[in-house]
Amino acid sequence: MAGDPAHDYTARYSVELAQEYLTMPPENRYPSVPFLHAAAKKRLPKFSYDYVNGGTGPGVGQERNRTALDAVTMTPRYVTQTGPVETEVEVFGRKFARPFGIAPMGLASLQVPDAELKFARAAKAADMPVGLSTACTVDIEEFGAIAGSNGWFQLYPPKDEAVNDDLIKRASDAGFGAMFVTVDVPASGWRPHDAYNGLAVPPRITPATIWNAAMRPCWSLSTLAAGIPHFKTLGRYSPDKSMRGMADFVSTQLGNPTSADRLKRIRDLWKGDLIIKGVMHPADAEAAIDMGYNGILVSNHGGRQLDAAPASIEVLSEIVDVVGDKAMVMADSGFSSGLDILRALAIGAKFVFCGRAFMWGLAAMGPAGVPHVINMLSDELERSLIQIGCPRLSELDRSWLSDHPRQTRYPNAR
Numbered sequence: 001m002a003g004d005p006a007h008d009y010t011a012r013y014s015v016e017l018a019q020e021y022l023t024m025p026p027e028n029r030y031p032s033v034p035f036l037h038a039a040a041k042k043r044l045p046k047f048s049y050d051y052v053n054g055g056t057g058p059g060v061g062q063e064r065n066r067t068a069l070d071a072v073t074m075t076p077r078y079v080t081q082t083g084p085v086e087t088e089v090e091v092f093g094r095k096f097a098r099p100f101g102i103a104p105m106g107l108a109s110l111q112v113p114d115a116e117l118k119f120a121r122a123a124k125a126a127d128m129p130v131g132l133s134t135a136c137t138v139d140i141e142e143f144g145a146i147a148g149s150n151g152w153f154q155l156y157p158p159k160d161e162a163v164n165d166d167l168i169k170r171a172s173d174a175g176f177g178a179m180f181v182t183v184d185v186p187a188s189g190w191r192p193h194d195a196y197n198g199l200a201v202p203p204r205i206t207p208a209t210i211w212n213a214a215m216r217p218c219w220s221l222s223t224l225a226a227g228i229p230h231f232k233t234l235g236r237y238s239p240d241k242s243m244r245g246m247a248d249f250v251s252t253q254l255g256n257p258t259s260a261d262r263l264k265r266i267r268d269l270w271k272g273d274l275i276i277k278g279v280m281h282p283a284d285a286e287a288a289i290d291m292g293y294n295g296i297l298v299s300n301h302g303g304r305q306l307d308a309a310p311a312s313i314e315v316l317s318e319i320v321d322v323v324g325d326k327a328m329v330m331a332d333s334g335f336s337s338g339l340d341i342l343r344a345l346a347i348g349a350k351f352v353f354c355g356r357a358f359m360w361g362l363a364a365m366g367p368a369g370v371p372h373v374i375n376m377l378s379d380e381l382e383r384s385l386i387q388i389g390c391p392r393l394s395e396l397d398r399s400w401l402s403d404h405p406r407q408t409r410y411p412n413a414r
């Protein structure tokens with residue numbers, strides 16, 4: 001795309017990058033998520049980069065997330081500015097300084113060793129929520145010991161109910177502050193790039209893998225030193241403890257539809273705040289509320305599951321209207337700037353999660369990249385609030401949008 005810094009940066013890499021790297025402070029070198037994205041692409045082997053970057057199918061849904069966010073315009077008011085900026089929000093009775101957190105991402109050590117623990121440390125220090133995937137590559141207990149109640153466990157309900165129940169118990173014992181139940185993976189997402197790259201856990205040693213890893217020696221050395229990534233939390237239940245055996249076990253346990261009965265059972269087992277993740281239809285939000293779920297995460301999994309799915313931001317207003325104050329509505333998928341976060345909050349979401357933005361920060365800069373992304377998104381959000389003339393988040397509503405997306409596209413919703 002012409003004018004896209006990620007694109008331009010990639011094209012003129014090598015000598016110029018070395019010069020920038022040696023002479024520029026990180027805040028200048030990586031002033032926005034697209035810059036981090038471009039740098040991460042240069043540091044990760046192709047199979048690892050494609051795994052994070054890719055959407056499902058041809059990637060139209062992922063693109064739609066971006067174009068739909070860009071389409072949300074806000075009309076600034078310059079002569080009624082009042083007071084200092086306030087971005088504090090209350091979520092499930094707890095105050096957070098910023099209205100965003102780190103989304104759960106599985107297989108994260110394929111990008112950076114112990115990536116999940118690095119997210120946990122940064123989130124704890126900034127006092128913000130951080131998700132841990134069922135498909136994580138660390139132990140749920142070691143993550144919990146760092147993140148405490150800032151950790152929100154993400155459950156993919158495994159096929160085996162005993163495993164399901166034990167995971168919930170472990171998350172509770174490890175002190176997680178809330179739990180997501182992800183419902184938008186009734187079948188594993190079809191990602192042609194991963195198929196082309198022969199992506200597997202543990203990685204298959206093929207000439208292509210060796211070539212890709214050799215092209216990224218820093219990644220290869222740090223990954224080899226830390227140990228081949230595998231599903232540490234879930235692998236424990238596998239009868240076959242070889243790497244391949246654990247991976248096969250995980251693939252048979254996950255990627256199944258979640259029945260309403262299972263969702264109700266999970267509600268009974270988890271005593272804390274419970275969020276259904278992957279809601280796109282208002283009727284699903286209502287059904288979850290009827291089951292006792294008190295959080296609704298409007299998400300299309302970052303465009304990784306159904307290419308025809310609408311963008312989260314397109315269905316957000318209808319879901320906010322149906323839910324009202326019966327649950328906390330949150331959003332994710334495609335959010336990569338403070339302005340994007342502001343767009344969702346103006347429509348009525350109370351909180352936003354970002355996935356890839358944080359992974360690009362970590363892959364590009366190492367652990368310092370996570371607080372860098374936090375600060376960057378906070379700064380962009382504050383600037384945007386001042387720019388529209390509504391410095392206090394608590395006063396933000398749809399009247400700040402240029403269009404008021406009030407139309408109901410789902411007349412069959414209750």
Ligand SMILES: Cc1cc2nc3c(=O)[nH]c(=O)nc-3n(C[C@H](O)[C@H](O)[C@H](O)COP(=O)(O)O)c2cc1C
Nearest residue numbers: 052103104105106133182301302333334354355356
């Ligand atoms: C590499 C990667 C792995 C992911 N793994 C999971 C997962 O294990 N469980 C889950 O519920 N969502 C998973 N997601 C989806 C994220 O939680 C979140 O919905 C999505 O990343 C938001 O879109 P964004 O990346 O554009 O911010 C994953 C996303 C990415 C990019």
